[in-house]
Structure formats: C-alpha cells, structure tokens
Amino acid sequence: MELPVISNAAPKEASGGGCSSSGCGTAxxxxxxxxxxxxxxxxxxxxxxxxxxxxxxxxxxxxxxxxxxxxxxxxxxxxxxxxxxxxxxxxxxxxxxxxxxxxxxxxxxxxxxxxxxxxxxxxxxxxxxxxxxxxxxxxxxxxxxxxxxxxxxxxxxxxxxxxxxxxxxxxxxxxxxxxxxxxxxxxxxxxxxxxxxxxxxxxxxxxxxxxxxxxxxxxxxxxxxxxxxxxxxxxxxxxxxxxxxxxxxxxxxxxxxxxxxxxxxxxxxxxxxxxxxxxxxxxxxxxxxxxxxxxxxxxxxxxxxxxxxxxxxxxxxxxxxIDVMDVDYEAAMVRRKEVHDSIIEKLEAQRGHTKPKPQGIPEGSRPVLMAVAGKNGLVAEHFGHAKEFLIYEASPDGVRFISHRKTELYCGGMDSCGEGDEEPDSLLDRNIKVLEGCEVVLCSKIGFEPWGKLEAAGIAPNGEHAMEPIEEAVMTVYKEIAATGRLLPSTDSLKVA
Amino acid sequence: MALQITQSCVNCWACVDVCPNDAIYADKPHFLIDDMKCTECLGDHATPQCAAICPIEMAIVDELGEFLNPPGSLTGIPIEKLKEFGLYREVA
Structure with missing residues (x-):
C-alpha cells in the first residue's frame, strides 16, 4: 500500500511556489x-x-x-x-x-x-x-x-x-x-x-x-x-x-x-x-x-x-x-486545548495563503545559499551568540529552508566539559567553516573581527535586516545580488564580495 | 556456580529482563546477581542470557573472574585502540 507523502521538494514542484511559513521549511x-x-x-x-x-x-x-x-x-x-x-x-x-x-x-x-x-x-x-x-x-x-x-x-x-x-x-x-x-x-x-x-x-x-x-x-x-x-x-x-x-x-x-x-x-x-x-x-x-x-x-x-x-x-x-511542583491537571488540560486550537487556527489561515513567485529576478539566475542567525522566524540573533545557523536557498522560484548547522562542538569529553576553555579565535574559525557553501550570513548584529574574517572567507556579512522575517530578508538580499547581475552564468565572477 | 556483574555495568536493565531465574536486581553503584538464584542458565539456554544481551564488555565475569565478553569482543574495536582510550582492563 502506498500512502501519499508530504511534498517539501523544491518550491517549483510545490503548488504556488515559495515558502511562506514565517519560520523555516515546508510550504x-x-x-x-x-x-x-x-x-x-x-x-x-x-x-x-x-x-x-x-x-x-x-x-x-x-x-x-x-x-x-x-x-x-x-x-x-x-x-x-x-x-x-x-x-x-x-x-x-x-x-x-x-x-x-x-x-x-x-x-x-x-x-x-x-x-x-x-x-x-x-x-x-x-x-x-x-x-x-x-x-x-x-x-x-x-x-x-x-x-x-x-x-x-x-x-x-x-x-x-x-x-x-x-x-x-x-x-x-x-x-x-x-x-x-x-x-x-x-x-x-x-x-x-x-x-x-x-x-x-x-x-x-x-x-x-x-x-x-x-x-x-x-x-x-x-x-x-x-x-x-x-x-x-x-x-x-x-x-x-x-x-x-x-x-x-x-x-x-x-x-x-x-x-x-x-x-x-x-x-x-x-x-x-x-x-x-x-x-x-x-x-x-x-x-x-x-x-x-x-x-x-x-x-x-x-x-x-x-x-x-x-x-x-x-x-x-x-x-x-517536579516533586515540589503544584499542578492542577484538569485546568492544564483545558488550557492546552485552548492553546492548541488557537495555534491550529493560525496554521490553517496560513495554509490557505500562498505566495506568488518572486518578481524581478532574471530567469536563469543561479541559487544562493544564505545562513541566518534566526530565532522565531526572525533575523534575531547576534552572529557571535548563534548556537546554530539556519541555511536557506534563494532562487528565482523563491526561498526554501535547507538545514540547520550547529556552531557549537559537541561535548569535548570529561576535561573540557562545560568549561568553554576554547580559544575564541579557533572557535570563530570553526564557525566560519560551518558556513561553507553560503555566500551571505544574515544576523542582527556582528562584531568587527568576524566581519573581516567572513569577508576574507568569501561570505558577505549582513546586519541590515535585524528583526525582519527570515524569508523576506533572504529574498530581499537575493534580489539585491541579482540586480548586480552576478547571478547569471554569463558573468565572469560568480563570487559575492 | 554463579556469574557476577562488575563495575563496568551501566545499569541498562537488559539483563534483568532476560534472566530466566530473576536473579538480577538493581543496586548501587551497579546491578548485582543473586548467586543463590543464578544457574548460568544451565538447562534453560545454550548461553547465559545476561552475557548474551549485555552491551558492555568486561561487565560480566564467571567464578574464575574471566570476562564472558572480553575487551573488543562486542565492539570490534582493536585492543590497541581500547588501550589508547583507557577502555582496556586485564581483570575485572
């Protein structure tokens, strides 16, 4: 028996195109x-x-x-x-x-x-x-x-x-x-x-x-x-x-x-x-x-x-x-029902609404990966405070969520566990390595030193969209890059400065 | 005759559930085998069940102190590597 599957393939295959959830991911x-x-x-x-x-x-x-x-x-x-x-x-x-x-x-x-x-x-x-x-x-x-x-x-x-x-x-x-x-x-x-x-x-x-x-x-x-x-x-x-x-x-x-x-x-x-x-x-x-x-x-x-x-x-x-918590189980269940219903209502409303395909991007523009220091669907984190980056792909079809990449190392073993004894420099280098393949990093703020290192690594730091919805910010930046003509195959240099 | 649990035990309960004699019980710092109840599964199974499911090398020994699952026997990690990472013991 074959059940229908959720489609979260590239937006052009999904109806309407583009991802209009306020956070990340599926249309x-x-x-x-x-x-x-x-x-x-x-x-x-x-x-x-x-x-x-x-x-x-x-x-x-x-x-x-x-x-x-x-x-x-x-x-x-x-x-x-x-x-x-x-x-x-x-x-x-x-x-x-x-x-x-x-x-x-x-x-x-x-x-x-x-x-x-x-x-x-x-x-x-x-x-x-x-x-x-x-x-x-x-x-x-x-x-x-x-x-x-x-x-x-x-x-x-x-x-x-x-x-x-x-x-x-x-x-x-x-x-x-x-x-x-x-x-x-x-x-x-x-x-x-x-x-x-x-x-x-x-x-x-x-x-x-x-x-x-x-x-x-x-x-x-x-x-x-x-x-x-x-x-x-x-x-x-x-x-x-x-x-x-x-x-x-x-x-x-x-x-x-x-x-x-x-x-x-x-x-x-x-x-x-x-x-x-x-x-x-x-x-x-x-x-x-x-x-x-x-x-x-x-x-x-x-x-x-x-x-x-x-x-x-x-x-x-x-x-x-938990042993010392005072819990009213009945009241909790009533409250859950209210909260769940209101979230479902919100999601239903979003579901009926599909975004049109973005305008003004030349056909044949190549897709660009961008990393976002985000929280709750907004460009809300300081570059240096981000525990993970959300990776988005912008293309003429719209914006889609690709993955998240963690910036922190997993527990380093008994000796260094929880002490944060890492040299800031090597931590920064490693975090920049995590962003490999991305051409832009969007964050609410960024320090002088990482700015320079990111640019040297060919990743454009961008703090101009603080607190904006992630997908809108990614599309705005994509359009800016597209407007320079750097996304078309005919240009010599594809690299974003 | 009875088997014993060593300090390597991680208290995962796997052996408790498969022991045909209910001989294994939770204790601190690790689980123990009641030597009055343990039969080493003779008559019930071809191999002692605690040792057949135990995921941890060196956690179960016989009366002579021999490991039923010696270092490297379950993970396939070479002895030199176990030594390098401090995961090797000669005796329980």
Whole structure:
C-alpha cells in the first residue's frame, strides 16, 4: 500500500511556489497534499511537521534503557548533560515517574502535543516499561499524542500492542536494506536468546524492520523512517532505502548526519569514521527528496528532550523539581486545548495563503545559499551568540529552508566539559567553516573581527535586516545580488564580495 | 556456580529482563546477581542470557573472574585502540 507523502521538494514542484511559513521549511500547503485524516495526525506534531515545530512542543521520557542491538554510532556508557544526541539521557525514569513528569511538563508548557519514547535503549526491548507508560498517560492525559521510536528488531511482535495503545506515529531507524552494508553498522543483535554477529544478525534485523514497516502501514499507522548517513558505508545505499520505504508506505524520510567524535567512545568515533559534511548531507537529502518527502528540521534530540524542537528545557523538569511542583491537571488540560486550537487556527489561515513567485529576478539566475542567525522566524540573533545557523536557498522560484548547522562542538569529553576553555579565535574559525557553501550570513548584529574574517572567507556579512522575517530578508538580499547581475552564468565572477 | 556483574555495568536493565531465574536486581553503584538464584542458565539456554544481551564488555565475569565478553569482543574495536582510550582492563 502506498500512502501519499508530504511534498517539501523544491518550491517549483510545490503548488504556488515559495515558502511562506514565517519560520523555516515546508510550504504551508505541503501538508494539504495528504488526505485529511493523515494531515490531521501530523499537523500538530513538531517532529513530523516542519511547520508545526515552531509552535508545538514535545517531550521524550527516558523509560527504556535496555537495547537488543549494537549500533556502531552508539555507546551505552555515555551520559553527559551538556550533550544533545540520541541515546543520551541524564535521568532514567520509572513509568510512574515518567507520568508525573509528562503531566507537569504538559501543564507548564501548554503547547505540548506529543509524548515520545525513544530510549535511551530501544523502547520495544523494554515492552513492559514502554507500554505501561503509554497506558497510564492515555488515561490521564488523553489529549497527548503518543509516539515511539525503534530499531525495528522487535517491531513485528508488538504491532498489535502499538495499535491497541492508540500510538499512531512510529519511527523506525533503517540504515540499510543490504545485510553486507548492515554488518558494517551493526556488530551484533540479540535474537531468540542468542547474540548473533555480523551479516547474519544484520539480515535478521533488516527482515524484521521491513516486516514491521509493512505491518504498521497496512494498519494505517503513520511511519517515519530515520536513517543515519555514514559516509563510505551507506551514503549511496540510502537512495535505495528511500525508494523502498516509500514504496512500503512510510510517509517521511529523515536522513540525519552521523555523529562520531572520538571522545564519545563509539566504534565510529574511535575508529575515526568521518561525519558527513553539510554539503554531503544536503546532496543526499536532495537526491532522496525526488522519491519521497524529506525532513530537514530534525535536531537529533536526546532521549529525554523537553520543549520546542531545538530549545531543550529538560533542566527545568528534573524529578526533584517536579516533586515540589503544584499542578492542577484538569485546568492544564483545558488550557492546552485552548492553546492548541488557537495555534491550529493560525496554521490553517496560513495554509490557505500562498505566495506568488518572486518578481524581478532574471530567469536563469543561479541559487544562493544564505545562513541566518534566526530565532522565531526572525533575523534575531547576534552572529557571535548563534548556537546554530539556519541555511536557506534563494532562487528565482523563491526561498526554501535547507538545514540547520550547529556552531557549537559537541561535548569535548570529561576535561573540557562545560568549561568553554576554547580559544575564541579557533572557535570563530570553526564557525566560519560551518558556513561553507553560503555566500551571505544574515544576523542582527556582528562584531568587527568576524566581519573581516567572513569577508576574507568569501561570505558577505549582513546586519541590515535585524528583526525582519527570515524569508523576506533572504529574498530581499537575493534580489539585491541579482540586480548586480552576478547571478547569471554569463558573468565572469560568480563570487559575492 | 554463579556469574557476577562488575563495575563496568551501566545499569541498562537488559539483563534483568532476560534472566530466566530473576536473579538480577538493581543496586548501587551497579546491578548485582543473586548467586543463590543464578544457574548460568544451565538447562534453560545454550548461553547465559545476561552475557548474551549485555552491551558492555568486561561487565560480566564467571567464578574464575574471566570476562564472558572480553575487551573488543562486542565492539570490534582493536585492543590497541581500547588501550589508547583507557577502555582496556586485564581483570575485572
């Protein structure tokens, strides 16, 4: 069965063209391609809808510590509160503690729509803890949507249970469909009371993932597929993966970059497996986008993330803080309904409104990548304060969101953890390197020194659009560049000064 | 005869769920095996289940102190690399 997919391909393929959401990402009518019942399921899901992630919040509860496979990008020992990556948590919870936490967060953050269980191990390798949490929550806060992530190994045996608990969103991490590729990613699995190594283990895992995917989609449960892009291991192969999972009914494919630092102690980290460059990631996402909807706003969050995607508030909700909170659950649910309804109304209004194709740009102008230090859809951050840059592509068809690039290093290990002992110079150089491929960087303000270094690197700093909506600012700057004639192939120098 | 859990344990619960004898319990700083209950899975399984699912090398030893999952056996990381990163021990 083939479900329709969300289109967030280049604007010229989407109706109307251009992206008119005030933040980043999908054209607002991208979701309207889906049948109503599917659209209704994803339009307020911050992880599935690029548009919704600006308004709706989610949380993960870390009730699932056990795992039944080993991935070469994972190290089960690691727990660092300064880090943000999958599989990492600070505080493991029992189902009872998890419910208490969810209810407290959902009262404090009324934008919350989704509870996910994503680890730190595999939720379906912890079936009792996972399903007890879902069961209690659907009783106590029936308005919160439930979702679960899995490596897929135990998925077929729990599909009925997933359907029973009204979990209508499942994420499966599928990195390969070929056991020989799989053996380079998964050293072993635990299956039928045995540890099975290498190709044999990978083959079973792949069969279970594919079977689970088919079973879920045939029951109408929405499936997103996550893939980790591992250069030289599965990069080309992921194009094949994308085709297959789309054919089997997955509605969204999320290709994420490998995180592999030696200090994480993972196999890939220690063996110096390269991470993909932003360009490699974007090229692969673009290649897969021809076959199915791609997700570009994923922040690869922790298994105990709380709040809006990209703004973790986990520190405010540790168990000791929750224990002393005074929460009125009934009032909280009423308030959530009001908040959710008003956000949906706003999104609906935006959805009906499509932007015309931009005028005054010569046909054949080449696209330009720009980095934006943005917040809440505005050019709002100081260059030096930006923890991430949002990357946009401007072209004669309009402006589209490409990705975000983090400026901070992941935790540098025990010694330097949280101390910020980095030389400012090298930090600046590294942040400029993060902007590779961009010709302009938009920010609210920028210092004298980075200005000079950016110009020397061929990236034009621009602080003239502070507090303006990002997409309007990007288009204005694009038109300015176009007006100089530098975007047409006939000119000798294509470089923006 | 009984197996034991070492300081390498990360308290992930995987072994607790698969032990046929309910011999493993949460404790601080790490999980422990009740040696009165542990049978090393004899009669139940071909291999001890805690050691078959445990993701951490050097976390489970037999009565002689031998690692059931020695360094490098689960991750495939070469011994020299483990030594370089301080992840190698001769004994529990």
């Amino acid at each position: 607002p009518d991208a979701l309207s391609h889906l049948p109503d019942h599917i659209r209704a399921k994803v339009q307020d899901h911050p992880c599935y809808s690029e548009e919704a992630h600006h308004y709706f919040a989610r949380m993960h509860v870390a009730v699932a510590p056990a795992c039944n496979i080993q991935c070469n990008y994972c190290n089960r020992k690691y727990d660092c509160s300064n880090e943000s990556r999958p599989g990492v948590v600070s505080e493991l919870l029992t189902p009872d503690q998890a419910i208490k936490k969810v209810l407290a967060v959902a009262a404090e953050i009324p934008q919350m729509t989704v509870l996910g269980i994503a680890g730190p191990g595999d939720p379906l390798a912890n079936p009792a803890r996972t399903f007890e949490t879902f069961e209690q929550l659907s009783e106590k806060a029936p308005d919160i949507k439930l979702c679960v992530s899995t490596n897929g190994l135990s998925l077929p045996q729990y599909v009925d249970e997933i359907a029973k608990h009204n979990i209508d969103h499942v994420t499966i991490t599928i990195n390969c469909v070929d056991p020989e590729v799989g053996a380079k990613i998964y050293p072993w699995i635990y299956w039928n009371n045995k540890r099975i190594f290498g190709i044999e283990g990978a083959k079973i895992l792949i069969e279970q993932q594919q079977k689970g995917l088919e079973m879920l989609t045939s029951r109408g449960i929405l499936v997103k597929v996550n893939s980790v892009l591992i250069p030289g291991v599965n990069d080309e192969h992921l194009k094949e993966v994308s085709k297959i999972v789309k054919a089997k009914g997955a509605f969204l494919h999320n290709v994420m970059p490998l995180i592999a630092e030696p200090e994480h102690g993972t196999y890939y980290g220690i063996m110096e497996q390269p991470e993909p460059t932003p360009e490699q990631l974007q090229d692969l996402q673009d290649a897969c986008a021809g076959d199915m909807a791609m997700m570009r706003h994923c922040r690869q969050c922790r298994a105990d993330a709380v709040g809006l995607v990209g703004e973790d508030r986990g520190d405010e909700f540790t168990m000791d803080k």
